[in-house]
Amino acid sequence: MPTYKLTYFPVKALAEPIRFLLSYLEENFEDYRFEREQWPNIKPNMPFGKVPVLEIDGKVVHQSTAISRYLGKQAKLVGKDDWEALQIDIAVDTLHDFRQVVANYWYEPDEALKSKKKEEALAGPVPFYLEKFDQLAKENNGYLANGALSWGDLYFVAVSDYLIRMLGSDYFEKYENLRRLRDNVVNIPSIKKWIETRPESEL
Amino acid sequence: MPTYKLTYFPVKALAEPIRFLLSYLEENFEDYRFEREQWPNIKPNMPFGKVPVLEIDGKVVHQSTAISRYLGKQAKLVGKDDWEALQIDIAVDTLHDFRQVVANYWYEPDEALKSKKKEEALAGPVPFYLEKFDQLAKENNGYLANGALSWGDLYFVAVSDYLIRMLGSDYFEKYENLRRLRDNVVNIPSIKKWIETRPESEL
Incomplete structure (x- = not known):
């Protein structure tokens, strides 16, 4: 080992x-x-x-x-072939795009600018991404890709506390398919x- | 096909x-x-x-x-095993970190803030990354990873015009190992x- x-x-x-x-x-x-x-x-x-x-x-x-x-x-959480591995990679890189949207205001040192940026993010991009991710989880039976557990699901759930802290609200409460995704991961023994x-x- | x-x-x-x-x-x-x-x-x-x-x-x-x-x-440009594939992935994700440093000022709409951010980036993080990448290319015989051509090298060279435009200077002139890397890619027929x-x- x-x-x-x-x-x-x-x-x-x-x-x-x-x-x-x-x-x-x-x-x-x-x-x-x-x-x-x-x-x-x-x-x-x-x-x-x-x-x-x-x-x-x-x-x-x-x-x-x-x-x-x-x-x-x-x-062995990378899909059954290159195409499935690609779908997982897409989901994770898109999660990072979403993280950038949130980090963009969170790490802004100027308080006034931070408030303005946060307001803009929460008004548009944040719900846009979350709805899209929820749809993805719906289409994939409670996972992000290929209808099966992957390292992308573990990634998504592992960073969620960080994202939720920066957002100031728990998206798992609002988005039921993301909640299914979370439960699929956190219930692995x-x-x-x-x-x-x-x-x-x-x- | x-x-x-x-x-x-x-x-x-x-x-x-x-x-x-x-x-x-x-x-x-x-x-x-x-x-x-x-x-x-x-x-x-x-x-x-x-x-x-x-x-x-x-x-x-x-x-x-x-x-x-x-x-x-x-x-077949992903290395010979999972470890080599990891080295390529590390290089490409680090290139994106570098791109974020540059994009952070380039896409700043406020002109005064843009100048300030650009000055800070060029004073520290930009040469820091370029020197590290140059060192990596030196250690890898003119490639980013595993001493051999990979999709990471193609990625690095393909986005370089974009990065150079945002930086306002051509790093291939200053960094000889990055220049070797570029030449290794652009001379593929x-x-x-x-x-x-x-x-x-x-x-």
Whole structure:
């Protein structure tokens, strides 16, 4: 069994999909969470100055989505052929487009501009994306692609606490097919166990 | 042979990697370029309201990176195993992080803020990324990953005109390993032919 060490801030956000996938694989992993004040010392040692970073048998890899796809292959959660793998990739990249819409106001330092940007996002793009994702989950029987569980579903649910915190409202309450998607993921025994035992964090 | 129809603005930008890969595969494709004024009519018919969109035998797929990875698989440009595929995925997602740094000022509507953001980006993050990418190309013998040509190299070179236009300077002049990378891609006969015959566009 490979050894895994994950390095990230003490939050879920972009590391949580990796934690979900390692849990799904029933792999032990070191879940190293550094405090914000340590970041200036850690950042220069990270490839491209970013986290999450995963060490697999001491070899360092980065990029949340790329790592999740890699682990998804180990878990046989990448669809049955290249076409199905493409549908999963499309869903995850579109989730990141949605995340950009939300992050665009969330990380705006100017408070007045932040309010304005948030208002604009919530008035149009946010419900647009959520409705489209809900439709996708409806068409795919409670999953994002191919009518079956994939690493994309784990990704979507793993980052949802982060997105919901930035949005200020829980989209699983409003969108029933996204709720089905969430339930399909959180009721997987290995994921359920991870969620019950993971450290508390707001994001 | 499948039929392909690509739909995008009349520019290179995020569609050009798909055009590179279809050219590399020596596939004929309809390269449908709509004018900006047509966009409001086209947008509602696009999945998630975005382009590029590719129709493969009439089936619609979207997301530039996801499509390029899929075509990269057809072209056998995805590395020899899952680990190599991961290295390529990391490079491409990091390229998108870099693109976000540049797009963050380029698409800023407020002119004063745009100047300020551009100055900050050019003072730090932009050379940081370019030096890291140059180092990566050096370590990989003029490629981004695994010391061999991949769809990631085609992606990097295909979007470079767009990035260079937004940056206002040609990084291939300054970074010799990125220049090697570019030359490795543009000297592939099928890519060379595409570049010589493609429509002119600024981005």
